[in-house]
Amino acid sequence: MDLDYAFMLKYAPHFAGAALTALRLAFWGIAFSCLLGLACCLFRFYRTPALGRIAGAYIELSRNTPLLVQLFFLYFGLPKAGIFLEAEQCAVLGLSFLGGGYMAEAFRSGFEAVSRVQIEAGLSLGLGRAQLVARVILPQAFAVAVPALAANVIFLIKETSIFSVLALEDPTFLAKDLIGMYYNTSEALLLLVLTYLAVLLPLSLFLNRLEKRVRHAEFGR
Amino acid sequence: MKSAIIFKRALAAVAVLAGAVLLLAAPAPAQAASFDSLDAIKARGSVRIGVFSDKPPFGFVDSQGRNQGYDVFFARRIARDLFGDENKVEFVLVEAASRVEFLQSNKVDIILANFTVTPDRAQKVDFAKPYMKVALGVVSPATAKITDVAQLKGKKLIVNKGTTAELYFTEKHPEISLLKYDQNTEAFNALKDRRGAALAHDNTLLFAWSRENPGFVAGIEFLGSLDAIAPAVAKGNASLLNWLNDEIVKLGKERFFHQAYDATLKPVYGDDIDPESVVTEGGDID
Numbered sequence: 370m371d372l373d374y375a376f377m378l379k380y381a382p383h384f385a386g387a388a389l390t391a392l393r394l395a396f397w398g399i400a401f402s403c404l405l406g407l408a409c410c411l412f413r414f415y416r417t418p419a420l421g422r423i424a425g426a427y428i429e430l431s432r433n434t435p436l437l438v439q440l441f442f443l444y445f446g447l448p449k450a451g452i453f454l455e456a457e458q459c460a461v462l463g464l465s466f467l468g469g470g471y472m473a474e475a476f477r478s479g480f481e482a483v484s485r486v487q488i489e490a491g492l493s494l495g496l497g498r499a500q501l502v503a504r505v506i507l508p509q510a511f512a513v514a515v516p517a518l519a520a521n522v523i524f525l526i527k528e529t530s531i532f533s534v535l536a537l538e539d540p541t542f543l544a545k546d547l548i549g550m551y552y553n554t555s556e557a558l559l560l561l562v563l564t565y566l567a568v569l570l571p572l573s574l575f576l577n578r579l580e581k582r583v584r585h586a587e588f589g590r
Numbered sequence: 591m592k593s594a595i596i597f598k599r600a601l602a603a604v605a606v607l608a609g610a611v612l613l614l615a616a617p618a619p620a621q622a623a624s625f626d627s628l629d630a631i632k633a634r635g636s637v638r639i640g641v642f643s644d645k646p647p648f649g650f651v652d653s654q655g656r657n658q659g660y661d662v663f664f665a666r667r668i669a670r671d672l673f674g675d676e677n678k679v680e681f682v683l684v685e686a687a688s689r690v691e692f693l694q695s696n697k698v699d700i701i702l703a704n705f706t707v708t709p710d711r712a713q714k715v716d717f718a719k720p721y722m723k724v725a726l727g728v729v730s731p732a733t734a735k736i737t738d739v740a741q742l743k744g745k746k747l748i749v750n751k752g753t754t755a756e757l758y759f760t761e762k763h764p765e766i767s768l769l770k771y772d773q774n775t776e777a778f779n780a781l782k783d784r785r786g787a788a789l790a791h792d793n794t795l796l797f798a799w800s801r802e803n804p805g806f807v808a809g810i811e812f813l814g815s816l817d818a819i820a821p822a823v824a825k826g827n828a829s830l831l832n833w834l835n836d837e838i839v840k841l842g843k844e845r846f847f848h849q850a851y852d853a854t855l856k857p858v859y860g861d862d863i864d865p866e867s868v869v870t871e872g873g874d875i876d
Contacts, residue, residue: 453783536770536771536785545751546752549687549688550760552690552710554691563607566603570600570603570604573600
């Protein structure tokens with residue numbers, strides 16, 4: 370197959386722009402999912418009345434529905450109920466909703482790995498609940514949870530590929546758009562793969578290093 | 591040590607990709623025809639035709655799950671004339687932007703998804719004689735009616751990806767920002783939710799849609815050039831192309847496309863629209 374290199378060169382900057390759009394939305398989505406996930410995890414860990422249950426239900430709901438359906442609900446469903454959200458708001462909200470459940474489970478793996486002995490030792494020293502979380506549980510839980518959290522970050526960035534249903538210009542949207550207009554399928558798809566690789570490969574390497582560092586601090590090796 | 595492994599893995603990923611790129615970039619050896627000829631289709635016993643699922647009254651799926659519409663009416667006739675049975679057709683539902691791919695990857699034999707003939711498309715697929723005429727139109731809320739393209743400046747215009755409307759506004763009016771959707775249903779829903787000031791599409795579709803959706807009017811009824819809609823086959827599939835051309839000429843003699851119009855479009859258009867502005871017989875377009 371002969372590739373149209375002029376076409377690829379012409380549209381490469383467009384793909385870079387689209388990748389930035391996706392990354393910007395992913396950044397906010399991931400930031401909110403981390404906060405949401407941590408909050409849910411704490412509610413569940415301490416079996417907070419009502420909130421603990423709600424968090425549990427939310428985690429199941431978010432992890433067992435596809436992002437596409439969540440986005441359709443936010444974008445096409447809510448306006449029928451009189452709530453109008455812009456496409457970017459829907460994107461960040463949808464990603465946070467989905468990511469929150471996954472992040473909560475990742476944090477849970479960390480929390481559960483902290484041994485009872487550590488918590489009891491903290492309590493016997495007279496630490497309050499907040500001190501116990503901040504100084505004993507979180508530092509250890511975080512170190513254990515980092516691989517799972519990092520996997521979620523990559524996963525959520527890849528999920529931005531369906532933002533095109535909201536008419537947002539992410540790389541997948543751009544590729545499908547170019548194919549639809551000019552029919553340079555191989556070129557557009559190749560640029561698409563390269564774009565995701567250029568974004569995700571360095572990030573993946575960085576997260577791997579981060580993981581090593583954090584765990585090094587914990588286990589001393 | 592672990593980081594060395596990670597690095598190796600990353601390197602392997604890059605190497606695999608580089609290999610794939612080389613494969614793609616290598617000049618293709620004379621590859622086997624990526625389509626089924628007329629004889630192969632006849633031997634198979636059914637014809638695969640790509641139609642729309644969400645473009646009433648041209649191609650859509652009714653409440654019983656059956657394919658219906660002007661294009662589908664023609665598709666069933668093709669099956670009847672090929673196999674003596676109008677049910678010997680396998681409908682494949684396509685999106686506007688994926689019509690060329692379906693032919694190129696030999697997932698369908700014929701595209702009958704309201705496919706407007708354009709020079710870009712004619713480079714990638716072979717069009718038979720036309721069976722319909724079309725131009726572009728713009729539909730907008732009656733309360734904020736758009737009657738001129740100049741009114742769209744600084745506003746958002748909704749289009750469907752891979753349609754002639756998208757290409758027209760991308761090339762002729764880059765100053766208008768476009769909201770692009772994959773599916774007609776999504777695009778029209780977005781208009782109903784007022785995500786854009788107006789929606790541009792084939793005028794034949796907009797006439798039908800605005801009649802069924804009071805509150806919206808086709809403020810611009812004719813835009814761009816009068817184009818032809820024709821069946822498309824994979825590039826080089828001459829046996830099938832010739833058969834289709836003969837078929838369209840033959841059907842013109844019995845005024846088949848006027849029958850198709852009466853059966854599928856007239857119930858929607860009523861008497862407001864002159865059938866001669868939509869239908870063409872025997873592949874003649876003026």
